[in-house]
Every structure is written in C-alpha cells, then in structure tokens.
Amino acid sequence: MNTNSERNSREPMTIPLLMIHYHQDLPSDLVLLVEQIAELAIDLRWTWSHAGDTVWKAMDPVLWEQSENPLVVLQNLSRERLEELNRNAQFKHHLNNLSEARSTYCNSCGWFGEVYADSPLKGVAYFSMEFGLGQALPLYAGGLGVLAGDYLKAASDLAVPVTAIGLLYQEGYFRQILDETLWQQEVYPYNDSSTMPLWPVLARNGTWLSIPIELPGRTVRLHVWEVRVGRIRLFLLDSNDPLNSPLDRGITSKLYGGGEEMRLVQEIALGIGGWRLIQALGLEVDVCHLNEGHAAFVTLERARCFKEKNQVDFWQALWATRPGNLFTTHTPVAAGFDSFPRDLITKYGVIYAKTLDVAPEKLIALGRRNGKDSDEPFNMAYLAARTCARVNGVSRLHRTVSQGIFQSLYPSWPQCEVPVTYVTNGVHVPSWDSPWADEIWTRSCGKDRWLSSENSLTVAIESLDDEVLWDFCGQERADLVRRARQRLRRQFEHRALTTDTVQQVDQILDPNILTLGFARRFTAYKRPNLLLHDPERLINLLLNPEKPVQIVVAGKAHPNDTEGKRFIQQWANFAERQEIRKRVVFLEDYDIALAQEMVQGIDVWINTPLRPWEASGTSGMKVLVNGGLNLSELDGWWAEAHTPDVGWALGDGKTHHEPEWNHIEAEQLYRLLEEEIVPMFYNRDAAGIPRAWVAKVRASMSTLAPQFSTNRMVREYVEKLYMPAAIGFHNRIAQGGKIGKKLHRWNEQLVQFWNDVHLSNLSIFEESEGWTYEIQAYFGEISPESVEMQIYADPIEPDTAPVCLKMHQHARIPGTVNGYVYKGNINTTRPYTDFTPRVVACHHDALIPAENNLILWWSGDKVLS
Numbered sequence: 067m068n069t070n071s072e073r074n075s076r077e078p079m080t081i082p083l084l085m086i087h088y089h090q091d092l093p094s095d096l097v098l099l100v101e102q103i104a105e106l107a108i109d110l111r112w113t114w115s116h117a118g119d120t121v122w123k124a125m126d127p128v129l130w131e132q133s134e135n136p137l138v139v140l141q142n143l144s145r146e147r148l149e150e151l152n153r154n155a156q157f158k159h160h161l162n163n164l165s166e167a168r169s170t171y172c173n174s175c176g177w178f179g180e181v182y183a184d185s186p187l188k189g190v191a192y193f194s195m196e197f198g199l200g201q202a203l204p205l206y207a208g209g210l211g212v213l214a215g216d217y218l219k220a221a222s223d224l225a226v227p228v229t230a231i232g233l234l235y236q237e238g239y240f241r242q243i244l245d246e247t248l249w250q251q252e253v254y255p256y257n258d259s260s261t262m263p264l265w266p267v268l269a270r271n272g273t274w275l276s277i278p279i280e281l282p283g284r285t286v287r288l289h290v291w292e293v294r295v296g297r298i299r300l301f302l303l304d305s306n307d308p309l310n311s312p313l314d315r316g317i318t319s320k321l322y323g324g325g326e327e328m329r330l331v332q333e334i335a336l337g338i339g340g341w342r343l344i345q346a347l348g349l350e351v352d353v354c355h356l357n358e359g360h361a362a363f364v365t366l367e368r369a370r371c372f373k374e375k376n377q378v379d380f381w382q383a384l385w386a387t388r389p390g391n392l393f394t395t396h397t398p399v400a401a402g403f404d405s406f407p408r409d410l411i412t413k414y415g416v417i418y419a420k421t422l423d424v425a426p427e428k429l430i431a432l433g434r435r436n437g438k439d440s441d442e443p444f445n446m447a448y449l450a451a452r453t454c455a456r457v458n459g460v461s462r463l464h465r466t467v468s469q470g471i472f473q474s475l476y477p478s479w480p481q482c483e484v485p486v487t488y489v490t491n492g493v494h495v496p497s498w499d500s501p502w503a504d505e506i507w508t509r510s511c512g513k514d515r516w517l518s519s520e521n522s523l524t525v526a527i528e529s530l531d532d533e534v535l536w537d538f539c540g541q542e543r544a545d546l547v548r549r550a551r552q553r554l555r556r557q558f559e560h561r562a563l564t565t566d567t568v569q570q571v572d573q574i575l576d577p578n579i580l581t582l583g584f585a586r587r588f589t590a591y592k593r594p595n596l597l598l599h600d601p602e603r604l605i606n607l608l609l610n611p612e613k614p615v616q617i618v619v620a621g622k623a624h625p626n627d628t629e630g631k632r633f634i635q636q637w638a639n640f641a642e643r644q645e646i647r648k649r650v651v652f653l654e655d656y657d658i659a660l661a662q663e664m665v666q667g668i669d670v671w672i673n674t675p676l677r678p679w680e681a682s683g684t685s686g687m688k689v690l691v692n693g694g695l696n697l698s699e700l701d702g703w704w705a706e707a708h709t710p711d712v713g714w715a716l717g718d719g720k721t722h723h724e725p726e727w728n729h730i731e732a733e734q735l736y737r738l739l740e741e742e743i744v745p746m747f748y749n750r751d752a753a754g755i756p757r758a759w760v761a762k763v764r765a766s767m768s769t770l771a772p773q774f775s776t777n778r779m780v781r782e783y784v785e786k787l788y789m790p791a792a793i794g795f796h797n798r799i800a801q802g803g804k805i806g807k808k809l810h811r812w813n814e815q816l817v818q819f820w821n822d823v824h825l826s827n828l829s830i831f832e833e834s835e836g837w838t839y840e841i842q843a844y845f846g847e848i849s850p851e852s853v854e855m856q857i858y859a860d861p862i863e864p865d866t867a868p869v870c871l872k873m874h875q876h877a878r879i880p881g882t883v884n885g886y887v888y889k890g891n892i893n894t895t896r897p898y899t900d901f902t903p904r905v906v907a908c909h910h911d912a913l914i915p916a917e918n919n920l921i922l923w924w925s926g927d928k929v930l931s
C-alpha cells in the first residue's frame with residue numbers, strides 16, 4: 067500500500083516524542099538504546115511473538131509482571147538501570163536479535179506477497195468499533211474486539227495489505243471487581259495515551275493531523291494516532307482536542323458509552339471520519355471491510371468522494387463503489403443491530419444529505435426496511451447491507467440465521483437466496499498458545515507453521531505419541547493452577563479476607579485433576595448457570611473421591627445487566643461454599659490475559675449458549691492448540707466443527723423455545739460429564755495414560771486447530787471476498803465510473819417499469835425425464851436483456867442449493883412490446899408442482915439480488931397440459 071500525501075514519519079523520529087517526559091539529556095549511546103527498545107515496545111507484534119518476553123523481563127521483572135506493557139517498563143527504568151543494561155552484552159545481543167527478527171519479518175513478502183503480489187487487490191481498509199490487541203491497548207469490550215485484534219495479527223503474519231481504522235477511547239472498557247457481597251463493581255481506568263503503544267500522526271505541515279467531521283452547527287476535529295501491529299498499521303481517531311467543545315471532546319471518551327446520540331456521533335466519527343482519514347493519508351484502498359454495522363457510514367463517504375472526483379451524482383457513485391464494500395455481520399438477532407429513531411437520524415441526516423446533494427428522505431431510506439415508512443428507525447445493518455455488495459456471517463449456521471434476519475430486505479425472495487455468505491471466525495493461534503504448546507508444535511511443524519497451509523500441520527500432530535501429549539496437558543494444567551492461585555490470593559487480599567483464608571489459597575485447585583473451564587460474558591443467552599442447575603449433582607461430581615473434578619469460572623456482565631450480575635454472584639457464592647472451596651474458583655476481571663491463562667490450562671471448555679444465539683463464539687477455538695477439548699452447544703462454530711472424535715455436543719442441533727429445554731440440556735450436560743467425560747479422563751492404563759482421552763486431544767488439535775485459526779479465516783476473506791470485491795470495484799470505477807453509471811441507469815429503468823411486467827399462460831409438458839415449462843412474459847418498457855426468466859424450486863435438503871434454471875426466449879409474441887414466449891426444460895424426478903417460473907433482474911456486471919431485489923413469480927395455477 068503506498069502512502070503519498072500526509073505520510074507520517076516512521077517510528078524513529080517519533081520515539082523521542084514519546085520518551086520526552088521520561089529520559090531527558092541522555093548520553094547518545096543511551097538514546098540509541100532507548101530508541102531500539104522503544105521501537106520494539108511500540109510494535110504490538112510483541113504480544114504474540116514471545117521472543118521479546120525475556121528482554122522485557124530482563125529490563126525489570128516486577129514492572130513487566132505488573133504492567134505487561136514493555137513501554138511502561140521502559141519508561142520506568144532509571145538511568146542507572148539503562149546504563150547497566152547498556153553494559154550487559156547478553157542483553158544487547160538478545161536485543162539486536164529481536165530487532166533483526168523484526169525487520170526480517172516486516173520486510174519479507176509473506177503469503178500474500180508470494181501468491182497475490184500482482185493481483186488487483188492493493189489495499190483493504192478494515193473498520194471496527196473495537197480492537198482487542200492486549201492489555202497494553204485496552205480498546206475492546208469482548209468477542210468482537212478480540213476477533214478484530216486477532217484478524218489484524220493474522221493479516222500481518224500473512225502480509226495482507228490491510229489498514230485498520232478505529233477510535234481511541236479514554237475509557238476502553240471496565241475492569242471487574244467483586245465486593246463483599248460478591249456483586250460486580252465496575253472500575254473505569256483512564257487510558258493514558260503516553261503509556262500506550264501509539265504515537266500521533268503528523269500532517270505534512272508538521273502539525274498533528276486532524277480530520278474534520280461536520281455535526282449540527284459545528285465542525286469537530288478528530289486527531290489521529292497510529293498503532294503498529296507488525297506489518298499492519300491501525301489508525302485511531304480521537305476527539306479529545308482542546309479546540310473542540312467540551313461535549314465534543316467526549317465523543318471518543320467511552321467505548322459503547324453515552325446514550326443513543328453519542329453512539330450515532332461515534333459511528334459518524336468512525337465511518338465518515340475514517341474514510342476522510344484514508345483520503346488524508348493518500349492510501350490506495352479497493353476494499354472497505356466493515357466489522358459489524360457500526361462503521362456503515364463509511365460507504366456513504368466513500369461514494370461522496372467518488373462523486374466529487376468524477377462529477378457523477380451520489381447514486382451513480384454508490385453503484386460504482388458498492389462492489390468494493392464488504393459487511394461482516396456478527397449478530398444473531400435483529401434486535402442486536404444499532405438503530406436510531408427518526409428525529410435523531412433526521413437531525414444528522416439533513417446536514418449530510420446536503421453534502422451528498424440528495425434528498426434527506428432518500429438518504430434515510432437506505433437504513434429502513436421500508437423506505438417509505440418515515441416512522442421506521444434507521445438501522446445501521448440495513449444501511450450496510452444496502453451499500454455493501456457482499457455480506458457475510460461468521461459461521462455456517464450464522465449465515466442461515468442472518469439470511470432470516472435480512473430476509474425482509476429481499477421481499478418475495480426465498481430465504482436460501484438472501485445474499486449472505488459466511489466465513490467462519492478463527493483465532494490467532496500464536497496469541498493463544500501456551501509455551502508448552504508452542505514447543506511441541508514447533509518441534510512437529512516448525513516455527514512458521516501458521517504461515518503456510520493447514521494440511522501439513524494435521525499430519526505432523528497426528529504423529530505425536532501419547533506420552534508427549536499427556537505430559538504437555540499436565541504441564542499446562544499445573545501452570546493454570548499456579549496462576550489461578552496467584553489471582554485468587556490478590557482477590558482475597560483485596561476483599562480483606564482473613565489471613566487464614568489467604569493462606570489456604572495454596573490448597574485450592576489440584577494440578578492432577580480434571581479441570582473444566584467456563585469464561586464468557588455473563589448474560590442470559592449464554593446460560594452461565596446451566597451447570598448450576600442442580601448444585602447437588604455438580605457437587606457430587608466435584609467431590610467424587612476417585613474421580614474429582616474442578617472448575618475455573620470467569621466473566622463480566624454488562625454494567626446494566628442485573629440478571630448477568632446475579633449469575634456471577636451465584637457462581638461466586640457457590641465457590642465460597644466450604645465443602646467445595648478447593649474445587650471451584652471464580653476469577654475476577656476476565657480479559658485477554660486471563661483468557662490466555664485459562665484456555666492454555668483447562669481440559670474441557672464448556673459453552674452453553676441458547677442456540678442459535680452464538681453467532682460464532684471463539685473462546686472454544688482458543689483451547690484447540692493447547693490440547694483442550696470442547697463440550698459445547700451445537701451452535702456457532704461448534705455446529706460445523708463437532709464430530710464425536712473431537713469433543714462433545716450439547717443439544718440436538720435444533721432450535722428450541724420451550725422453557726423446559728434448559729432443564730433437558732442441563733440433564734444432558736450432567737450425564738455427559740458423569741458417564742463419558744469424567745470416566746474417560748480417569749481411565750488410565752498401566753503407564754498412567756488415559757489413551758482414549760489422548761486420542762481425542764490429538765484429533766482435536768490436529769484437525770480443528772488449523773481450521774479454526776485466523777490464518778485460515780484471513781485467507782478465506784482474501785480469496786472468497788476481497789479478490790472478487792477488488793475486481794468488481796475496479797471494473798465499475800474504470801473510466802470515471804462508466805459501468806457504475808450504466809448500472810444505475812439500468813436499475814432506474816427496472817424500478818420505474820417493474821409494475822408493468824407480467825406473466826401469463828403457463829403450460830407444463832411431461833417429458834421422458836422431467837418437465838418442460840412454457841410461459842408468456844410481457845416486459846413492456848423493460849428490455850428482455852435486463853431480466854432473466856427462470857424456473858425455481860426450493861432445495862429438498864436444508865442448507866443445499868435450490869434449483870434455478872434459466873429459461874430461453876422461444877418466440878416473440880406478435881403485436882406486443884417486449885412480449886415473448888419462454889421455454890425451459892428440466893431433468894428431474896421431482897413433481898412439476900415443485901417448480902415455479904419467475905422473472906428477476908439480470909445484468910452481467912450486477913450482483914443479484916444483492917444490488918437489485920426485483921422479482922415476479924408466476925402466481926397462477928400449475929396444471930399439466
């Protein structure tokens with residue numbers, strides 16, 4: 067990706083700026099040292115390339131442990147310590163190796179460079195409200211942000227030309243502590259940009275680059291920060307500028323904070339500000355990828371820029387740019403989308419419509435199911451679906467669910483044809499693997515294993531022997547137990563529990579017993595209390611003298627979710643019961659760091675969402691590389707990953723609404739644990755190894771870990787969605803958007819005259835192997851080249867393709883304008899009543915029905931001639 071206009075300086079120049087408060091008047095050799103460390107510390111690649119960990123630790127083990135942020139460690143080193151380090155040959159050697167490895171990494175061409183260097187895909191802009199890249203940059207709330215972070219890391223590893231855009235919040239998200247009544251309290255630490263791995267982006271004239279956005283009555287300036295994620299740059303917009311009004315300074319103060327209006331303004335900042343930033347940086351972008359609908363305004367601003375440059379109107383510009391826009395939806399229910407009431411959207415829409423030179427009602431109609439209903443709220447996901455040519459869900463099941471959600475935008479289309487595809491989520495494996503896992507995967511598959519194809523990994527892991535695998539599971543479990551006790555000790559001290567209790571911490575948990583893990587957002591649909599359905603039955607499992615079980619639980623509830631907080635309290639109370647204290651722990655403040663500790667050490671990861679509410683789920687994928695097994699509802703990713711040899715399934719693969727279903731699944735959960743999981747874990751041979759268990763671990767690691775990685779996911783995005791998007795986009799914008807203009811005209815014509823299209827005189831003839839359909843079609847002012855006559859039949863099996871056959875023009879009907887007889891012959895054993903003729907829009911360059919949803923079905927009788 068090339069940058070020509072407002073190119074910000076590279077790190078070396080900006081590092082002294084970051085350091086300025088800390089290390090003044092250093093001798094030049096120490097300046098060099100500080101610069102070298104800072105260059106490594108501000109590249110978030112250290113969050114997954116653990117090669118640096120020993121260096122950070124060597125600088126100051128206590129500070130490193132406390133902050134988990136090498137920049138903070140560096141800022142707190144005394145001059146004496148810097149001098150010591152500068153004299154330490156081993157330290158310097160290690161540091162030089164790191165710098166060299168980093169530059170080799172950043173300068174190699176990577177997977178994308180090898181395979182797609184000459185492709186039309188030159189740049190992807192990735193927009194997200196949140197990015198979970200680690201504790202050093204806490205700009206995330208949960209799964210969506212963690213996914214965005216993992217995506218960036220994998221895009222870096224694969225050298226895909228991605229630039230990411232987000233917002234810099236002064237308060238990323240809350241930290242959780244439990245009070246004496248075990249009720250969740252939220253703490254909002256302030257993000258201090260000077261201790262975060264980011265630096266200001268400068269404009270050409272040397273001032274801090276700022277991006278203007280117009281809001282009612284004023285223009286707001288958004289400052290720009292840059293974050294380095296290996297090869298990828300993440301830019302963050304920040305309204306906290308003294309030149310903005312106090313209210314506007316707060317636009318980016320809190321992730322998902324404030325009311326409806328604040329959310330709308332944040333989304334304007336991300337979408338409209340985000341695209342202006344791309345322009346200001348002079349980045350070449352062919353594909354805009356919207357991670358959730360929050361950023362949907364970007365598509366409007368992108369069209370506006372195209373309009374200005376090419377002297378076309380807004381609608382022509384939208385037709386030209388739409389194929390370059392991709393929308394990933396993460397929501398399993400329509401209520402999960404952001405939507406804004408009429409008055410609010412009108413207040414902001416009117417100003418922006420003027421900029422676009424379109425009527426406000428027409429602009430606002432883009433976010434409504436029924437554009438003519440002026441009371442309908444403005445829905446960001448509808449806007450995204452209308453302005454992005456491609457939409458994808460995040461698992462196979464979620465695709466089907468999303469087709470149902472977006473069905474209303476495609477009236478009269480069968481649900482299976484609603485244009486939503488899917489790319490199943492993954493996790494960035496090097497961010498989640500334990501040191502033990504890293505070691506055995508490296509031994510079997512090499513250091514760069516996540517950069518190549520998956521098949522070789524499967525084969526290599528399959529050949530690992532039982533002893534090695536079982537030993538590795540044990541080491542990881544012991545690590546988890548050690549770390550969980552550390553956390554518990556801090557929790558107990560914080561709650562000022564008696565010294566006795568604090569001292570008992572070392573008796574809590576046991577490194578040799580079956581360890582279950584449950585960590586997620588505590589909210590009703592995740593059913594975090596399903597395991598507590600029958601506490602006595604759970605206690606029996608935990609306290610079984612020969613086959614004991616222990617559980618590690620963690621998770622936050624949304625600050626306004628009282629029910630979620632009650633679930634937490636229920637678990638925390640349970641964990642305090644004297645008889646099971648050793649076997650159950652609730653760890654506070656679930657975040658990326660705690661998630662890493664848990665997924666690396668547990669034996670079985672439990673996931674109990676109410677199907678189909680888990681769009682994908684990713685925490686269960688994080689245990690795969692570490693030899694953990696999944697026991698999960700057949701929902702999200704597990705619905706496509708589960709086979710009996712890799713884990714356990716809850717539910718029957720169907721959606722249930724009846725209230726007693728929770729009871730049935732709780733029963734199933736206990737039975738699986740009692741009858742299968744616990745016995746299998748403790749069924750040891752003479753060498754002390756549970757062979758059947760280890761076989762499952764091997765199968766899960768070798769087949770699932772590579773498949774549910776972000777490397778697979780990012781490659782799939784590139785090949786399935788970005789490539790066609792880039793090709794489609796370049797096609798449409800060529801020659802000032804010639805094809806875009808043509809499509810716009812074609813569409814207008816169809817919309818205007820569609821009501822005149824009608825069908826008559828269907829005849830059906832029996833053939834030796836099927837049926838022939840013959841029908842008269844009258845298109846009026848619409849040219850027959852603009853439409854297609856088809857015969858359609860629903861799929862017999864769900865999730866398979868429907869039958870759709872193009873009919874051919876057989877004869878012109880004399881005395882008509884565009885009246886024709888169409889014929890189609892179908893080889894089939896299905897009855898003729900299964901098939902129905904229909905007319906749909908058709909254009910070589912358009913995506914149907916994504917870009918034009920007109921359809922007319924034969925609605926008369928079907929009788930055999």
Ligand SMILES: *Cc1c(COP(=O)(O)O)cnc(C)c1O
Pocket residue numbers: 207208209210212585586587656657658661662682683684685686
């Ligand atoms: C992975 C992760 C999530 C998402 O997990 P789900 O399976 O979607 O619940 C949420 N929060 C943190 C901190 C994570 O690491």
